[in-house]
Amino acid sequence: MDLQNALSKLDALQRRQLAYQHAMGLIDYDGATAAPSGAAANRGETLAILSEESYKLATGPETVDLLDALHENREQLDETHRRIVETMYEDIDEMRKVPMDEYVDYQRLLNESQAVWHRAKESDDYALFKPLLKRMIDANKRIMAYAKPDMPIYDALLNRYEKGLTREKCDAFFGVVRRELVPLIHAVSEAPQVDDSVLFGSFPLDRQRQLSDYLMDVMKLDRSHVAIAETEHPFTTGFTKYDVRITTHYHEENFSYSMFSVIHEGGHALYDLHPADDLAYTVLGGGVSMSIHESQSRFYENIIGRSREFIGLIAPRLRELFPHLRDVPDGALYLAINKAAPSLIRTEADELTYCLHILIRYELEQRLFDGTLTVEDLPAEWNRLYKEYLGVDVPSDKEGVLQDMHWSAGLFAYFPSYALGSAYGAQMLHVMKQTVDVKEALSRGDLSPINDWLESHIWKYGGLYDPGVLLEKALGMPFDPMYYIRYLKEKYSEIYRL
Numbered sequence: 412m413d414l415q416n417a418l419s420k421l422d423a424l425q426r427r428q429l430a431y432q433h434a435m436g437l438i439d440y441d442g443a444t445a446a447p448s449g450a451a452a453n454r455g456e457t458l459a460i461l462s463e464e465s466y467k468l469a470t471g472p473e474t475v476d477l478l479d480a481l482h483e484n485r486e487q488l489d490e491t492h493r494r495i496v497e498t499m500y501e502d503i504d505e506m507r508k509v510p511m512d513e514y515v516d517y518q519r520l521l522n523e524s525q526a527v528w529h530r531a532k533e534s535d536d537y538a539l540f541k542p543l544l545k546r547m548i549d550a551n552k553r554i555m556a557y558a559k560p561d562m563p564i565y566d567a568l569l570n571r572y573e574k575g576l577t578r579e580k581c582d583a584f585f586g587v588v589r590r591e592l593v594p595l596i597h598a599v600s601e602a603p604q605v606d607d608s609v610l611f612g613s614f615p616l617d618r619q620r621q622l623s624d625y626l627m628d629v630m631k632l633d634r635s636h637v638a639i640a641e642t643e644h645p646f647t648t649g650f651t652k653y654d655v656r657i658t659t660h661y662h663e664e665n666f667s668y669s670m671f672s673v674i675h676e677g678g679h680a681l682y683d684l685h686p687a688d689d690l691a692y693t694v695l696g697g698g699v700s701m702s703i704h705e706s707q708s709r710f711y712e713n714i715i716g717r718s719r720e721f722i723g724l725i726a727p728r729l730r731e732l733f734p735h736l737r738d739v740p741d742g743a744l745y746l747a748i749n750k751a752a753p754s755l756i757r758t759e760a761d762e763l764t765y766c767l768h769i770l771i772r773y774e775l776e777q778r779l780f781d782g783t784l785t786v787e788d789l790p791a792e793w794n795r796l797y798k799e800y801l802g803v804d805v806p807s808d809k810e811g812v813l814q815d816m817h818w819s820a821g822l823f824a825y826f827p828s829y830a831l832g833s834a835y836g837a838q839m840l841h842v843m844k845q846t847v848d849v850k851e852a853l854s855r856g857d858l859s860p861i862n863d864w865l866e867s868h869i870w871k872y873g874g875l876y877d878p879g880v881l882l883e884k885a886l887g888m889p890f891d892p893m894y895y896i897r898y899l900k901e902k903y904s905e906i907y908r909l
């Protein structure tokens with residue numbers, strides 16, 4: 412075969428695929444930000460047609476022949492092209508196993524499910540969402556049975572977000588989390604409490620928007636390639652390294668909710684903006700897995716954003732924007748921001764109790780998929796586990812089982828990414844500190860050394876390596892959750908004087 416000719420066909424194919432993804436992603440993004448509420452059905456039709464075209468392109472005979480030929484000759488390719496071919500070959504092989512009708516129907520269901528979840532959450536009406544959730548679970552079971560017939564269902568779901576991740580690995584990780592963090596959380600809740608009242612008041616939205624701009628500047632996000640919009644549920648979407656969107660949600664009564672959303676989503680955006688140039692417009696151009704993605708966002712949100720030095724750095728700007736904070740010293744602000752207390756809402760949870768929110772979801776979704784929990788019993792089980800792990804009573808489904816958009820968007824087995832990502836980030840900090848003076852960089856207000864480390868160890872590789880390989884390469888050692896546990900113990904022992 413003419414290898415050069417095949418490679419230029421491969422390049423053209425990826426660009427076409429990315430063009431479909433760009434278009435579909437923008438329509439999705441528009442649906443979450445600016446589109447009028449009556450546009451959902453129309454959007455669903457458009458997306459179904461585009462996804463059908465994209466499916467045909469990905470599984471058509473020309474693509475299959477091209478990838479078969481390249482896969483057979485992969486030993487002759489350079490590392491990047493070999494990886495591209497292997498990734499696409501595997502993806503397409505799985506995609507072809509799913510019948511096209513099933514695939515297209517699922518795109519429609521996805522759109523309907525998200526729209527219904529929005530209404531159900533607004534009106535606190537789980538019964539409205541329940542049949543859609545059931546259909547989503549059934550559809551995911553069928554699709555996984557086609558795509559990964561040899562894998563246990565929950566492992567198959569986990570592998571969509573992190574290749575190589577298994578229930579066994581997650582169980583081991585969450586076992587450490589439960590054993591080590593539950594006693595620490597108990598000790599913290601028995602210690603004298605931190606006063607966070609300074610975070611509450613009235614914070615005009617235009618001032619909060621200025622704060623978002625300032626934070627994006629501090630993080631060195633290139634505004635010619637990343638834009639911010641407002642949504643119900645903050646998220647990031649990176650179409651290519653040249654077009655990344657983040658979103659936030661402003662709460663007038665507390666500026667810190669949006670502030671940490673911007674820092675979190677900004678962490679995702681930095682990762683999406685910085686794969687090496689030769690990976691742009693290829694299937695390796697985005698982040699490699701959701702755990703690694705969340706390691707970047709949660710590293711920024713918590714390890715950087717909730718550190719004493721970072722708070723000291725941004726405090727003058729906060730006082731300028733919000734006169735309410737004029738007389739609050741840096742130390743009091745740092746404590747308020749790091750108050751740890753069991754709560755109802757995952758996205759507003761503090762760094763310490765956060766993992767228990769994930770643990771609850773991890774346990775519930777496994778049972779939803781292995782058939783030991785029905786959608787009828789889900790809200791009661793949700794409430795029972797919140798009481799058991801966090802000691803809180805759930806007053807409504809809106810603040811309970813309906814709070815997250817994930818299940819409505821088919822993101823089953825996604826939640827472990829947040830907890831694993833947090834733990835990866837803590838170990839990255841440990842390694843980063845061996846060559847970077849993190850505190851000094853933050854105090855000086857120049858985050859370049861931190862970004863440079865992340866870029867050279869994580870960002871630039873895009874999807875070039877499997878997540879486990881990338882992580883071990885970046886860390887220079889295997890993943891060990893005890894770095895995360897030690898980080899939390901040190902930080903919260905100091906704050907709560909344990």
Ligand SMILES: [Zn+2]
Nearest residue numbers: 675679705708
């Ligand atoms: Zn995230």
